Amino acid sequence: MKKYIILYITILSTFSYNSYSQTNKVTSADKKYDNYAYIDAIKTYERIAEKGYKSAAMFQKLGNAYYFNAKLESAAKWYTELFTLTSEVDSEYYYRYSQSLRAIGENSKADLMMEKFNQLSGNDDRSKLFQKNKNYLDEIKANSGRYEIQDAGVNSKYSDYGAAIYLNKIVFASSRDTGSLTQRKHTWTNQYFTNLYIADLDESKTPGNPDKFDEKINSKYNESTPTFTKDGKTMYFTRNNYNGGKKGKDANNVTLIKIYKASLENGKWENITELPFNNDNYSTAHPSLSSDENTLYFASDMPGTLGQSDIFKVKINVDGSFGTPENLGSKINTAGRETFPFVNDENEIYFASDGHPGLGGLDVFMSKINLDGTLNEIRNLGGDINSPKDDFAYLIDTKSRRGFFTSNRDGGQGYDDIYKFLETKKLSCEQELYGEITDLVSKQILPNTKVTLYDNKFNLVNTTVSDAKGIYSFTVECGKTYILRFQKTDYTSKEEKVTIVSENGKTNLPITLEKEECKVTNGDDLGRCFGIKMIYFDLDKSNIRSEAALDLEKILDVLKSYPTMKLDIRSHTDSRASHKYNESLSDRRAKSTISWFVKNGVNPKRLTGKGYGETQLINKCADDIECTEEEHQLNRRSEFIIIAL
Known part of the structure; x- marks a missing residue:
């Protein structure tokens, strides 16, 4: 494997997202219009509770009404009533009660509630390292048999790797250009330096004959792993620390690699500049743009790296400037090597790692990126894509389920080879979770209702609004438990927990919302x-x-x-x-x-x-x-x- 270009990185940060604050429009209970009275149901429940009537559902509603509005003292009062009445509640109520108790200074009791929460939620600690599955080979076996794999048709006896899609073309790196007698080989690999090549793709994503990419991008050193904006006018790519005829070196006199940017002008790639977070003393490589093109993912061994190399992300601002790179954290990154990130339009991140349990060398893994930046469990792609050798640089077109990856597995033509594939079955079992949202009393549909989807630990997964027919819809994973929160002005917010069955299909969860004030x-x-x-x-x-x-x-x-x-x-x-x-x-x-x-x-x-x-x-x-x-x-x-x- 090419040490000079392949950064091995581990990463993924464990983000704890526990934001339950929401805005509920509360109108005065004595507000009247001609011939109408407005009944504030929450106030009625509270007055009933004050008279001594007890109901777990009522106490939950009262506690939530105050908790969601950050009135934790009042929330603590009603959650206390709830726990006095019963302890048979969802684990999340222990968390909310703990937070509410801290607001009133009852820290010892809050600690007890948090301990109970941890017990009921499986002792999950999001700040801890991901615990590796002892039965990982069973998981890899279960994830296998999902691909049809072929040689991509562009390989040589030299190193070919790192494909990207560009305007229905494939762009990849190759060391096939032996050039003149003076063309140099890299001393680490005994391979010629790599340049970028391009080939047309047909409807089945089969490449045609490759040609060299733009001459201003290719230099006498290494270029690889480009990523392109959808309009084809901007590219980011990996190159040795060499630009404008000048070569940079680190403190040990080694030329590392950096990420560069270029723009297409009059059919030529111009304005080649290195990104501002590059440095002569560490490497950055293998950029991948998010679907909205607002975030760039890449591999690096920069300060703050958890292992030999990690995956990072950096925000691309509206003016074209960049934010501060962020390490994706310990859920993805390990003490080993994580590298070659790829993010598709379904917010799935694929990456290569030798730190997570695999079949040997680099294996390709996948995780789902939630809206709040947290990531779902890491999954090995199985024994088709992965082998006992190095497997990396995976990309997939989500519409055709076709794509490419690179491997130095046995049976190839060269040092590294590019393979094309058809995914016949998705890695994740998925369901459509949907339902109609209506008014509890009138049964009228409620369009434009905000619906927020959380996992069972209240990490934000997705958000949407109901359509003109009052229908909401999410794509969810089979066998998992989710919490949905429904919010609409003038209605009492509502939460529902649902466990998805372990098979592909649909789950219908209709919802009725109760008006905060009932007009009669x-x-x-x-x-x-x-x-x-x-x-x-x-x-x-x-x-x-x-x-x-x-x-x-x-x-x-x-x-x-x-x-x-x-x-x-x-x-x-x-x-x-x-x-x-x-x-x-x-x-x-x-x-x-x-x-x-x-x-x-x-x-x-x-x-x-x-x-x-x-x-x-x-x-x-x-x-x-x-x-x-x-x-x-x-x-x-x-x-x-x-x-x-």
């Missing part, structure tokens, strides 16, 4: 503000159960907040008993509900009620009609119809 007028069902579909009674009885009382407390709070409001309480059954029995039972239940309100201080003149039995079915499920349990459930309902405001 005469003739509306007040129960819809709180998602009350039915007041539950024991079988064939009409006494108020404890869970029914919790829902009735919500209605009671509104009645006390709006003393002129009057309600007609209506109870309905399904058709699965006699008309007479259903009417009698529903009437007793309506009257029992009214009695409960009166006992709790509501003037009986404000309440009317009646049981309608099965006389007002809302679907086809009448006598002798076969229906599902879900269809019958729609008819078993309680209504709180506003008859006066």
Whole structure:
């Protein structure tokens, strides 16, 4: 393997992203418009909780409402109520409770909650080095058999490597130019210095006959591994520390390698300049542009490198200047060598490493880059791309699933050879996670709802907004657990956890959002503000159960907040008993509900009620009609119809 050009780098930083702050527009509870009352559901829940009613779901909602708005003192109050009631909650609530406790100075208790969080979340510590899988050979075997591989058709008996795609052409490095008798070989490899070559690609990504690339790019020293902007007007490439006829050397009198930039003008590559973070005393090499062309990934042994060589990234500013290079961290970089990064338009980063478990030499690995810069688990591409020798410089076109990589494996034509491939099965099992977002009460679709996708440790994975039909969609990995957060102005934010099955396909997760303030007028069902579909009674009885009382407390709070409001309480059954029995039972239940309100201080003149039995079915499920349990459930309902405001 060419020591002079191949930097081996390990990297990947473990980023901890725990940002849960969000903005919820809260309107005053007493705000009124003509003939409308605005019911603040959160305030109602809080008043109910203050009266002693206990519900884990209610305490979670209250704690989250304050936590998401960075009101940690209030969040601590309601999370304390939650943990007093139950410890059977998702591990993330231990984390939130810990953060909230620290805000009120209860650090010892916060530490205990964090210890519990670590236990429940698998003792995951994002600052620790990635723990290598003892059964890595089983993983490599499972990831194999996914490629059809052929010689690329451009190889020589010399070294050919490091392909890039440029305007439906392939550009690669080769030492085939032996030139004149004075053409020199590199003393480390006994290979001639490399230049860049270019060849046309057909529809199957098969190269034609190669020609030398631009004469101003090729020098008498090494050039390799270019990357190009989509418009084809800018390129970054690797070259020995040589420009303008001048050769640079480090403190040991060695000429290292650097990344250069060039621009296309009138069909010629001009303005060849080295990048500002280059240095005579360390190497930078193998640039790769992100899909949005705002970030350049590269390999280097610059100060701060974790191993022999690491992968870095650097921001490209709007004015063309560069930020400060960042090491990708210990999730990718190891004490060994990581090099040849390639980032595709699906935010997957491929790189070569001898530090991660592999088959020998350099193996190619892949990780998914999340929106916040964190990376998913590192995966070996398997025994097709990888071999006991060096395998590197992988690139793939995500549309055709065709690409190229380089290897010095047995059976090649030269020192290094370029191979073309067709990926017949993706490395990751994927699912489409999608759903429709609607209003809880009106069932209207909710377009432009912000949806944020996190992994099970709340690292940001992706974000989107629902389309005109209220549909959101993400591509997710099989077998993994995700948390989704749904946010829309005037609605209470909501989180849902979902575990994806371990097979390719689709997962449908519809979502209903509850308005922060429910707008009602005469003739509306007040129960819809709180998602009350039915007041539950024991079988064939009409006494108020404890869970029914919790829902009735919500209605009671509104009645006390709006003393002129009057309600007609209506109870309905399904058709699965006699008309007479259903009417009698529903009437007793309506009257029992009214009695409960009166006992709790509501003037009986404000309440009317009646049981309608099965006389007002809302679907086809009448006598002798076969229906599902879900269809019958729609008819078993309680209504709180506003008859006066």
